[in-house]
Amino acid sequence: MITEKAVLERLRSCVPLNSLTQENFQRLCSEVSVEDLPIGKKLFSIGDDDAFSIYLISGGLELLSNDATRSMLEGGKDNTRYAVANLKPRRYNGIARTPLRVVRMDSRFVDKLMVWESAARDNGSGFVVDELDTDNGDNTWVMRLLQKKMFLDLPAAHIQEVLNRMQEVVVNLGDVIVRQGDPGDYYYVICEGRCQVTREVVGSAQPLVLAELTVGDGFGEEALVSRNPRNATITMLTSGRLMRLSCKDFTELLEQPVLRWVSPKEAAQAAKEGAILLDVRTEQEYMNSKIRGSINIPLQQLREGAGRLRPNSRCICYCDSGERSSAAVFLLRERGYDASIMRGGLSHLMDLFRGKGVRAT
Numbered sequence: 001m002i003t004e005k006a007v008l009e010r011l012r013s014c015v016p017l018n019s020l021t022q023e024n025f026q027r028l029c030s031e032v033s034v035e036d037l038p039i040g041k042k043l044f045s046i047g048d049d050d051a052f053s054i055y056l057i058s059g060g061l062e063l064l065s066n067d068a069t070r071s072m073l074e075g076g077k078d079n080t081r082y083a084v085a086n087l088k089p090r091r092y093n094g095i096a097r098t099p100l101r102v103v104r105m106d107s108r109f110v111d112k113l114m115v116w117e118s119a120a121r122d123n124g125s126g127f128v129v130d131e132l133d134t135d136n137g138d139n140t141w142v143m144r145l146l147q148k149k150m151f152l153d154l155p156a157a158h159i160q161e162v163l164n165r166m167q168e169v170v171v172n173l174g175d176v177i178v179r180q181g182d183p184g185d186y187y188y189v190i191c192e193g194r195c196q197v198t199r200e201v202v203g204s205a206q207p208l209v210l211a212e213l214t215v216g217d218g219f220g221e222e223a224l225v226s227r228n229p230r231n232a233t234i235t236m237l238t239s240g241r242l243m244r245l246s247c248k249d250f251t252e253l254l255e256q257p258v259l260r261w262v263s264p265k266e267a268a269q270a271a272k273e274g275a276i277l278l279d280v281r282t283e284q285e286y287m288n289s290k291i292r293g294s295i296n297i298p299l300q301q302l303r304e305g306a307g308r309l310r311p312n313s314r315c316i317c318y319c320d321s322g323e324r325s326s327a328a329v330f331l332l333r334e335r336g337y338d339a340s341i342m343r344g345g346l347s348h349l350m351d352l353f354r355g356k357g358v359r360a361t
Helices: 005-012 022-029 107-123 140-146 156-165 221-226 247-258 264-272 283-288 299-308 323-334 346-353
Strands: 033-037 042-044 052-058 060-064 070-074 093-096 100-106 167-171 176-178 186-192 195-199 208-213 233-236 240-246 276-279 314-318 338-342
Touching: 005 022, 005 052, 005 100, 022 107, 052 107, 100 107, 140 186, 156 240, 156 247, 186 221, 186 247, 208 299, 221 247, 221 323, 240 247, 247 323, 264 276, 264 314, 264 338, 299 323, 314 323, 323 338
Parallel strands: 276 314, 314 338
Antiparallel strands: 033 100, 042 093, 052 100, 060 070, 060 093, 167 240, 176 233, 186 240, 195 208, 195 233
16 A cells, blocks of 8 residues: 555556546555665566556656667656556566656556446446445455456456445354355355365364465355365354355356366467466376376365466366366466366377376376
8 A cells, every 4th residue: 555645646647547536546556566676677678568557756767679779767757647668568678777666556457447437427326346335435355356367357347247246245253154065156255354264074073274264355166166066164253244146147257257268289289388287186086197297286275275386377277077177267367377277178188198298097
């Protein structure tokens, strides 16, 4: 959250941020970062295809093109009211010639705020987050939800429909929200409170604690996507409030747009280019037949095991039929990974890799 008055005042004059309402500008400021760079530090490079807009607050930034054309930008000047070198892929190297202060933000989040404000003006309704205000005005859960990669990739109107269809549920300490073995019925997001994820283990008197979830975290997607029973129990550690989306609405608004499919041939090519082949079957299945170079994180362990994957890595998930890998992709994309599902299951991929390290029985 930006608190420095000088930075806020400068950012408020920048384009298109100056067209946001004060409330949405404050929401944006809670999700951006202020960065200080020393002399000689490179801010960005030619060819960068990132999703960020960068505003120069103070200092001197040199832009250097491939043909050695140079230009200087100075924070506080009129031409730095716009995001610097914002065309993607970037066409310049940006190098600090004096100590720099910049603000970095996700361009997609800015665009969504702009779209929602425009829609509110056009139809006379309130901005979607206002419609979901709590009694104390805390919309932290909405902001955290919207910052998840899978929501950033959805059209703004689509996200608004998701939020409009969600139902609020008041919960108490000790309430069991989903129980292991039950059928999937809702996708949940925590807007107030904390809960614990546990799983019953054969031969153990005590359940295994898998994770603790807090405001903005979602859960329940695995059973909805895979059409399998719940694989864990989730219990409230505090009183609070949840928002839930029915299975039908989840499938229509989230699952179908979020899931990305690739052919076995595309998966094989992606693997050659450095993508991770992620087998989400059980360890026993994996040891019986696997692709050389693939890694195994069973679906049941993926929520806590996703940290084993390289940040910003591309993942191609597969299983026998596509059911488990569908659930895996949704979970990974919720956590910011570039994940896709391979059509056809393991046997199709094995056909392509036959004689190239596949061990099958």
